[in-house]
Amino acid sequence: xxxxxxxxxxxxxxxxxxxxxxxxxxxxxxxxxxxxxxxxxxxxxxxxxxxxxxxxxxxxxxxxxxxxxxxxxxxxxxxxxxxxxxxxxxxxxxxxxxxxxxxxxxxxxxxxxxxxxxxxxxxxxxxxxxxxxxxxxxxxxxxxxxxxxxxxxxxxxxxxxxxxxxxxxxxxxxxxxxxxxxxxxxxxxxxxxxxxxxxxxxxxxxxxxxxxxxxxxxxxxxxxxxxxxxxxxxxxxxxxxxxxxxxxxxxxxxxxxxxxxxxxxxxxxxxxxxxxxxxxxxxxxxxxxxxxxxxxxxxxxxxxxxxxxxxxxxxxxxxxxxxxxxxxxxxxxxxxxxxxxxxxxxxxxxxxxxxxxxxxxxxxxxxxxxxxxxxxxxxxxxxxxxxxxxxxxxxxxxxxxxxxxxxxxxxxxxxxx
Numbered sequence: 211x212x213x214x215x216x217x218x219x220x221x222x223x224x225x226x227x228x229x230x231x232x233x234x235x236x237x238x239x240x241x242x243x244x245x246x247x248x249x250x251x252x253x254x255x256x257x258x259x260x261x262x263x264x265x266x267x268x269x270x271x272x273x274x275x276x277x278x279x280x281x282x283x284x285x286x287x288x289x290x291x292x293x294x295x296x297x298x299x300x301x302x303x304x305x306x307x308x309x310x311x312x313x314x315x316x317x318x319x320x321x322x323x324x325x326x327x328x329x330x331x332x333x334x335x336x337x338x339x340x341x342x343x344x345x346x347x348x349x350x351x352x353x354x355x356x357x358x359x360x361x362x363x364x365x366x367x368x369x370x371x372x373x374x375x376x377x378x379x380x381x382x383x384x385x386x387x388x389x390x391x392x393x394x395x396x397x398x399x400x401x402x403x404x405x406x407x408x409x410x411x412x413x414x415x416x417x418x419x420x421x422x423x424x425x426x427x428x429x430x431x432x433x434x435x436x437x438x439x440x441x442x443x444x445x446x447x448x449x450x451x452x453x454x455x456x457x458x459x460x461x462x463x464x465x466x467x468x469x470x471x472x473x474x475x476x477x478x479x480x481x482x483x484x485x486x487x488x489x490x491x492x493x494x495x496x497x498x499x500x501x502x503x504x505x506x507x508x509x510x511x512x513x514x515x516x517x518x519x520x521x522x523x524x525x526x527x528x529x530x531x532x533x534x535x536x537x538x539x540x541x542x543x544x545x546x547x548x549x550x551x552x553x554x555x556x557x558x559x560x561x562x563x564x565x566x567x568x569x570x571x572x573x574x575x576x577x578x579x580x581x582x583x584x585x586x587x588x589x590x591x592x593x594x595x596x597x598x599x600x601x602x603x604x605x606x607x608x609x610x611x612x613x614x615x616x617x618x619x620x621x622x623x624x625x626x627x
Contacts, residue, residue, distance in 0.1 A: 256299045257292070257555060258321030259284070259542075262340070269433045269459040271330045271489045272534050276330060276354060278527050279535030283542035286522070286554040290491060293546045294553065312336035312419050316343045328557040329541055332353055332534065334404035341369055350570060352541040354534060356483070357403040358411065361584040365625035368557055370564055370578050373537050373569070373584040376456075377618060379483040379504035380411035382589035382611040384454075386420030387502070391479045392451030393422045398441055398465075401430040401458030408456030408483055410507060426450040433458065438465045440473050451477040459597035463493040466571035470497035478554065485594055488532035490585045492602045498594045499603050505590035507533040507573055510598070510607045516572035530600065540571045544578075575614070586613045 261280050263273040284298045292298055303314040312331055319325040320343075327350040331337035335359035343368040344351040353360055358375045387394070395416055399405035409428065417423045426448045429441045435457075442465075445453055451475055453474075454623075457465050462484060469480060484490065485503035509520055509530035519539065523531040531539070544567065549555055552563035565580040576587035592605040 222283040256297045258299045258325045258422045260325035260328045262305040264307035265304040275532040276534035276538045283539045294550045298556035307499045309335045313339040313498035316340045358407045361582045363624035367627040370583045376407035376412040378616045379413040381440045383504040383591045384415035394451045396450035396453040397428045405456040412454045438468045454481045466494040466497035521570045558563035582623045582625040585609045588613045589616045
């Protein structure tokens with residue numbers, strides 16, 4: 211691997227990498243077989259992936275894991291013959307968590323570099339901008355974002371999402387929170403696509419679980435906010451028994467630290483769709499302990515597939531993976547499996563293949579639904595507890611919800627391709 215591939219390299223400038231096998235990278239079950247693909251970006255014997263990460267902005271703490279997971283998967287695939295015998299080439303660029311920038315990057319990937327597929331983003335607003343562009347160009351898009359709209363009323367035929375959507379976290383955890391913490395809830399969220407999805411979904415699911423649920427108060431902050439004191443004061447002075455927070459990345463860290471300092475955990479229970487993220491548990495350790503979270507992924511999850519994934523990741527990056535590493539890695543694996551099955555990178559062929567394959571990810575068996583291209587997979591709820599295996603807080607899983615029970619029926623999604 212060339213020097214510009216080493217960990218820690220800035221992704222603020224565009225670059226093209228052909229990732230080869232590196233020492234310490236283990237085998238993957240997706241072994242490439244010799245073949246010749248039809249369709250795609252016109253790069254001959256390579257498949258080109260356009261990856262974008264929010265290294266600039268509120269989600270910068272999550273981006274490094276996302277990029278590491280993508281690179282690990284690509285290295286594994288190339289070590290084992292590529293995808294259908296074709297080398298996997300990756301372009302990596304900073305989306306800046308900005309819709310305009312992300313769309314410009316996607317356009318450059320597609321029109322100048324001829325990529326076969328676009329992946330990444332994390333920011334729901336940025337991901338939505340990329341989704342609309344890639345739909346126009348019939349380019350497959352695998353977003354690492356959670357706003358409901360991406361696979362509900364704003365769904366597109368070219369979009370496939372393994373990452374869970376906001377309503378899945380609410381379906382898995384909101385009723386459980388009402389049962390365990392009470393019917394008086396407060397809702398606080400960042401005022402943008404994902405945060406608003408969280409607020410809407412958690413209110414709806416909590417009230418569906420118990421008609422006595424009372425939303426005591428609702429507050430919103432701007433994305434990238436640093437001062438949550440006024441919102442915390444309002445919560446503490448209310449009759450709310452618990453609060454759900456739709457804030458992520460650095461916003462979530464600041465909220466937890468300020469809530470800890472103000473003693474909010476003595477007044478009510480803090481529940482979140484994302485406090486389980488490793489970045490948040492590392493950055494706000496004691497402040498996160500005692501809060502509860504829906505769990506998309508965590509490094510100590512008990513499955514043989516996760517043990518293998520964690521081992522491979524630690525061998526490569528000298529640290530365990532987080533949720534965004536897990537999603538980017540899994541997106542690559544599922545895409546590779548579908549391309550090999552279809553023998554093609556054309557969208558029409560991939561739609562059929564992607565909705566027919568079943569893949570066992572580190573968090574369980576998953577599959578893209580035909581009706582909305584949302585992955586169906588089991589979900590967990592847990593408490594953030596004191597460290598066990600690592601130096602940062604662990605997660606005690608308190609409930610696992612089956613894959614089918616986390617999904618809204620197809621007819622209720624509003625998705626029409």
